[in-house]
Amino acid sequence: MSEENTPLESAVPAPQSAPALRPGRALAEARTRRHQTIAEIAQQLKLSSTQIEALEAEDYAHLPGPVFVRGFIRNYARLMDLDGEALVAGLTMPQDPLAAGAAIPHSHNIPFPDGRGPRWPIYAVLIAVLAAVVVLFEYVYSSPSAEVPAEVTPKAETPAPSEALPVQVMVPIPGDVSAAVKTEPVVEPVQPVPAPAPVAAPPAKRAGSVEMRMVFDRQSWVEVRDREDRIVFSQLNPAGAVQIVQGLPPLNVVIGNASGVRVTYKGRTVDLAPHTKVEVARFTLE
Numbered sequence: 001m002s003e004e005n006t007p008l009e010s011a012v013p014a015p016q017s018a019p020a021l022r023p024g025r026a027l028a029e030a031r032t033r034r035h036q037t038i039a040e041i042a043q044q045l046k047l048s049s050t051q052i053e054a055l056e057a058e059d060y061a062h063l064p065g066p067v068f069v070r071g072f073i074r075n076y077a078r079l080m081d082l083d084g085e086a087l088v089a090g091l092t093m094p095q096d097p098l099a100a101g102a103a104i105p106h107s108h109n110i111p112f113p114d115g116r117g118p119r120w121p122i123y124a125v126l127i128a129v130l131a132a133v134v135v136l137f138e139y140v141y142s143s144p145s146a147e148v149p150a151e152v153t154p155k156a157e158t159p160a161p162s163e164a165l166p167v168q169v170m171v172p173i174p175g176d177v178s179a180a181v182k183t184e185p186v187v188e189p190v191q192p193v194p195a196p197a198p199v200a201a202p203p204a205k206r207a208g209s210v211e212m213r214m215v216f217d218r219q220s221w222v223e224v225r226d227r228e229d230r231i232v233f234s235q236l237n238p239a240g241a242v243q244i245v246q247g248l249p250p251l252n253v254v255i256g257n258a259s260g261v262r263v264t265y266k267g268r269t270v271d272l273a274p275h276t277k278v279e280v281a282r283f284t285l286e
Helices: 023-033 038-045 049-056 066-079 084-089 120-142
Strands: 167-171 179-183 210-216 220-225 231-237 242-247 251-256 261-265 268-270 280-285
Touching: 023 049, 023 066, 023 084, 038 049, 038 066, 049 066, 066 084, 066 251, 066 280, 210 220, 210 251, 220 242, 231 242, 251 261
Parallel strands: none
Antiparallel strands: 167 179, 210 242, 210 261, 220 231, 220 251, 251 280, 261 268
16 A cells, blocks of 8 residues: 555644632632622631632732632632632642732721832931931031130130139229129029929720730731621731730631741630641631
8 A cells, every 4th residue: 555654643633721729719719609699608717708708809919918818718618519729739829929019908997008209218318317427517516616705815715614612803993993794603503403204104904805825936917807797997916016905705717827926815825726728727716
């Protein structure tokens, strides 16, 4: 036969790779099948409705960071009886959302500035003020001193303040009579020391409210809700910060990077290890 044999492999099309599973779409479809609302899911996961909407829309720029996003997706998937690891495997987001301009969730009670203007005007103002101070200093200390009147010929030496000796100055008087005029040493009055400013008293506690104290060894995001499900504290805290939160118990608390946070409630240390999953601690303080 003169015809060339066509290889079998060239006749069979190459298999196409399966599309990656989108975690946000899978979670939204599962919630729709269960006929549940976003508010119900937020209540069960102890998150806000805005965070649930961001998860389903895959708008990760409005969530705290990669560690929190993975934890949120795993908990959401567990609630919907889905494979959380498979959804996390399909997650695509910037490595450092804070450096990429991600927004930190704002508290409803604590205002945060959203815009960051250029800093060069501040530096220009500081340089101008410093230059004005230098010019004023040169002008004051380089100006010529006042001349002594010609009539006064003798010049008395001023004794040191520690000696406190009287100075005798001879002043000429018209005629043949001259007298010595004794002057007493001038003692400057002691300026009174201003009393220290009073320290402002801490704000009064609301009736029935309790205090929770947090010491941050690492950067951590915290959200605290009171018994009326109101957010009384929600922000990203830097390492070294100390926060005291007041609210009506029971307090529902969510802490990220829980291993780097120390919590004290009613004078006792709270062990976060039993309540921590994937570096996120969720617990209730009665």
